[in-house]
Amino acid sequence: MDRSLASVAGLALRTTRIVSGLFLLFFVTSHLLNLSLGVISIEAMDAARPYLSTIWSRQPLASLLLLSLLVHFLLGLWAIYRRPTLRTNAQDVVQLLSGVAVIPLLAVHAVGVATLKIDGIPFGYAQAIKFFWLGAPQIGLLQVIMLSVVWVHGCAGLFTWLRAKEGMRNALAWIYPLAVAVPVIALMGYAEAGRGVLIAAQAPPVETPQYAAPAEKPAEAPSTPAKERIPYEVVKQITNQVIWWSLGLAALTFMARAIRLALQTSQKVILTRGSAPPLHTTSGLSLLDSFRAHQHPHASLCEGRGRCGTCAVRITLSEFPLPAPTALEAKTLLRIGADDTVRLACQLVPSGGAVTVEPLHPADYSFKDDDFAEELAAVDASEVRT
Ligand code: FES
Incomplete structure (x- = not known):
C-alpha cells in the first residue's frame, strides 16, 4: 500500500x-x-x-x-x-x-x-x-x-x-x-x-386478618397462546x-x-541520546520503544500515539536516510512548529546504523503554562541531520 x-x-x-x-x-x-x-x-x-x-x-x-x-x-x-x-x-x-x-x-x-x-x-x-x-x-x-x-x-x-x-x-x-x-x-x-x-x-x-373478605379470584386471562421463551x-x-x-x-x-516480530528482518541500530551511553537496538523498534526496552525514561504524554509531540527529538546524526514522516507524524510536527531536523521518537523507526538524537524535553515533561511551539523554536537549530 x-x-x-x-x-x-x-x-x-x-x-x-x-x-x-x-x-x-x-x-x-x-x-x-x-x-x-x-x-x-x-x-x-x-x-x-x-x-x-x-x-x-x-x-x-x-x-x-x-x-x-x-x-x-x-x-x-x-x-x-x-x-x-x-x-x-x-x-x-x-x-x-x-x-x-x-x-x-x-x-x-x-x-x-x-x-x-x-x-x-x-x-x-x-x-x-x-x-x-x-x-x-x-x-x-x-x-x-x-x-x-x-x-x-x-x-x-x-x-x-x-x-x-x-x-x-x-x-x-x-x-x-x-x-x-x-x-x-x-x-x-x-x-x-x-x-x-x-x-x-x-x-x-403481613398476616391476613381473620375477618378479611377472601381475595377475589383474578379474572381469567383470555386464552392467547403463551409466547415461547428462549430456553x-x-x-x-x-x-x-x-x-x-x-x-x-x-x-x-x-x-x-x-x-x-519473530519474522521481522531487522538491522542493527546504535542509538545515542544526549550524553547517555549508546543503546544497541534494532530497526524493528521506534526510538521511543528502544528507550523503553532499555528502561530509559523519555517524555511521551500520549503513550506513543503520535499526538502530543512531547517525545520530539532533534536528529543530529543518522548514518542512513531516515524514512519520511507519516501523515500523523507530519501533522503533529507541523502543529508543534518543528523544523525538519525534529522527529517524533514514538513514530520514527530508523533504517539501521548509528543514530544520534537530542531530546527536546525532559523525561518527566508535562504541558504546563509554557508554549510548546515557542519552546521548540528556541532550541538551537544549527545541528542538522545527515
Ligand atoms: S509520545 Fe506523544 S507524540 Fe510521541
Missing part, C-alpha cells in the same frame, strides 16, 4: 477508535448515574431508567452501541498486533488488559438484556436488584466487576487522549475527581438499593460462545504479533 495512503488509513483507524471509545464511555457513565440514584430509592432508579439505561436498548442507539463495541474491540486488537513492544507503563498495561476483558465480562449482561427484550419480559431495577442480591449474587458481583473494568479502561483511554492535548490540564483537574466519584457513588447506590431489598426479605410476612440453555450457550470467541481472538492476536 502507498505510504501516504497507509498513514491516512492509520489516522482514520485511530479516530474511529477514539470516537467509538467515547461513545462506550458515555454509555457506561449513564448506567453508573442511573445506579447512583439507588442512594435515594429503587423507585428513583426506575424513574430515571428510561432516560439513562433503557434508552440504549432502543434503535438506533442499540445498533450503534453494538457496532462501537465490536469496532473498538477489533481496533484495540489491531493496535496490540501493531505494537512493537508491550514494555510500557502501568496505566498502559491496565488499559490493555482491561480492554481484552471488556467483552467477556459484558457478555452476561448484554445477552441477558437482549433475551429479556426478545422474550418481552418487563425487567426494572426493582426486579434486577432483587435478582442480583437475592437470586444470583454471583451474577450481581460480576456486573459490578464488569462496570468497574469498563470504567477503568475508558478512563485510562480518556486520560491518555486528553493528556496529549495542550490546554487540557485544567479540564483534567476536574475530570480526575469525577473519575473516582462517579463509580463510588454508583456502588453506594447499588449497595443501598440492595440493603433495602435484603431488609424487606427478612421482614415477617436458559440457549442463553448460556450464546453467552459462552461470545466469551470464548473474544478471548480466542485476543489470544490469536498476541500469537500473530509474536510471529510478526
Whole structure:
C-alpha cells in the first residue's frame, strides 16, 4: 500500500477508535448515574431508567452501541498486533488488559438484556436488584466487576487522549475527581438499593386478618397462546460462545504479533541520546520503544500515539536516510512548529546504523503554562541531520 495512503488509513483507524471509545464511555457513565440514584430509592432508579439505561436498548442507539463495541474491540486488537513492544507503563498495561476483558465480562449482561427484550419480559431495577442480591449474587458481583473494568479502561483511554492535548490540564483537574466519584457513588447506590431489598426479605410476612373478605379470584386471562421463551440453555450457550470467541481472538492476536516480530528482518541500530551511553537496538523498534526496552525514561504524554509531540527529538546524526514522516507524524510536527531536523521518537523507526538524537524535553515533561511551539523554536537549530 502507498505510504501516504497507509498513514491516512492509520489516522482514520485511530479516530474511529477514539470516537467509538467515547461513545462506550458515555454509555457506561449513564448506567453508573442511573445506579447512583439507588442512594435515594429503587423507585428513583426506575424513574430515571428510561432516560439513562433503557434508552440504549432502543434503535438506533442499540445498533450503534453494538457496532462501537465490536469496532473498538477489533481496533484495540489491531493496535496490540501493531505494537512493537508491550514494555510500557502501568496505566498502559491496565488499559490493555482491561480492554481484552471488556467483552467477556459484558457478555452476561448484554445477552441477558437482549433475551429479556426478545422474550418481552418487563425487567426494572426493582426486579434486577432483587435478582442480583437475592437470586444470583454471583451474577450481581460480576456486573459490578464488569462496570468497574469498563470504567477503568475508558478512563485510562480518556486520560491518555486528553493528556496529549495542550490546554487540557485544567479540564483534567476536574475530570480526575469525577473519575473516582462517579463509580463510588454508583456502588453506594447499588449497595443501598440492595440493603433495602435484603431488609424487606427478612421482614415477617403481613398476616391476613381473620375477618378479611377472601381475595377475589383474578379474572381469567383470555386464552392467547403463551409466547415461547428462549430456553436458559440457549442463553448460556450464546453467552459462552461470545466469551470464548473474544478471548480466542485476543489470544490469536498476541500469537500473530509474536510471529510478526519473530519474522521481522531487522538491522542493527546504535542509538545515542544526549550524553547517555549508546543503546544497541534494532530497526524493528521506534526510538521511543528502544528507550523503553532499555528502561530509559523519555517524555511521551500520549503513550506513543503520535499526538502530543512531547517525545520530539532533534536528529543530529543518522548514518542512513531516515524514512519520511507519516501523515500523523507530519501533522503533529507541523502543529508543534518543528523544523525538519525534529522527529517524533514514538513514530520514527530508523533504517539501521548509528543514530544520534537530542531530546527536546525532559523525561518527566508535562504541558504546563509554557508554549510548546515557542519552546521548540528556541532550541538551537544549527545541528542538522545527515
Ligand atoms: S509520545 Fe506523544 S507524540 Fe510521541
